[in-house]
Amino acid sequence: MNFLAHLYLSGSDEDIMVGNFAGDFIKGRQALLHLPPKIKLGVELHRHIDEFTDKHAIVDESKRRLRPKYRHYAGIIVDIFYDHYLAKNWHTYANKLLPDFADHCYQILESRKDLPKEMSFMLPYMIKGNWLVNYTFLQGIERALKGMSNRTKYDSKMNESIIDLQDHYNAFKKEFETFFPELIGTCNQFLNEHQLPQIKTPS
Numbered sequence: 287m288n289f290l291a292h293l294y295l296s297g298s299d300e301d302i303m304v305g306n307f308a309g310d311f312i313k314g315r316q317a318l319l320h321l322p323p324k325i326k327l328g329v330e331l332h333r334h335i336d337e338f339t340d341k342h343a344i345v346d347e348s349k350r351r352l353r354p355k356y357r358h359y360a361g362i363i364v365d366i367f368y369d370h371y372l373a374k375n376w377h378t379y380a381n382k383l384l385p386d387f388a389d390h391c392y393q394i395l396e397s398r399k400d401l402p403k404e405m406s407f408m409l410p411y412m413i414k415g416n417w418l419v420n421y422t423f424l425q426g427i428e429r430a431l432k433g434m435s436n437r438t439k440y441d442s443k444m445n446e447s448i449i450d451l452q453d454h455y456n457a458f459k460k461e462f463e464t465f466f467p468e469l470i471g472t473c474n475q476f477l478n479e480h481q482l483p484q485i486k487t488p489s
Contacts, residue, residue, distance in 0.1 A: 287336070308401060309329045309332025367462075395409055428445075470485055
């Protein structure tokens with residue numbers, strides 16, 4: 287999953303949110319040793335989300351559609367596609383409006399001075415471009431894909447995958463809508479086991 291999903295799946299605890307968001311920038315077990323306990327749990331939640339997602343049969347259906355052209359980048363592309371469907375159908379999953387949620391997340395992340403360097407470098411661009419809200423729009427997803435493509439060492443062609451999203455829009459949407467409630471369920475189980483606030487979905 288990508289940035290919006292990781293933030294959403296953190297529940298309401300701010301330290302869990304920061305750790306979950308920072309998960310991609312914190313590598314290995316050694317890096318966890320000196321983190322505050324809840325930040326560490328947030329990173330562990332991030333890794334739980336990634337493992338659950340990577341092994342899920344429905345997500346694999348989405349990736350198989352992309353693998354012939356994009357190979358091992360297919361998973362990264364699907365993560366970004368799924369953030370689009372989460373943003374586009376935000377009212378289905380959250381009680382707070384997406385712009386309000388995004389502003390809340392930006393404020394929390396901006397207030398932390400001990401973030402990983404790569405994350406601190408990226409954050410101002412994320413806020414200026416309001417990535418979390420702009421995932422709602424195909425233009426926002428196209429910009430995200432182009433940015434990812436520019437940062438890859440090899441020619442990933444991820445910038446071209448917006449065409450695949452448009453061509454198979456309903457298929458990807460159906461797969462996301464089937465998969466995401468299961469992901470919410472496993473995250474709530476993780477949060478509950480650690481006595482943390484769970485994800486609240488509209489009743």
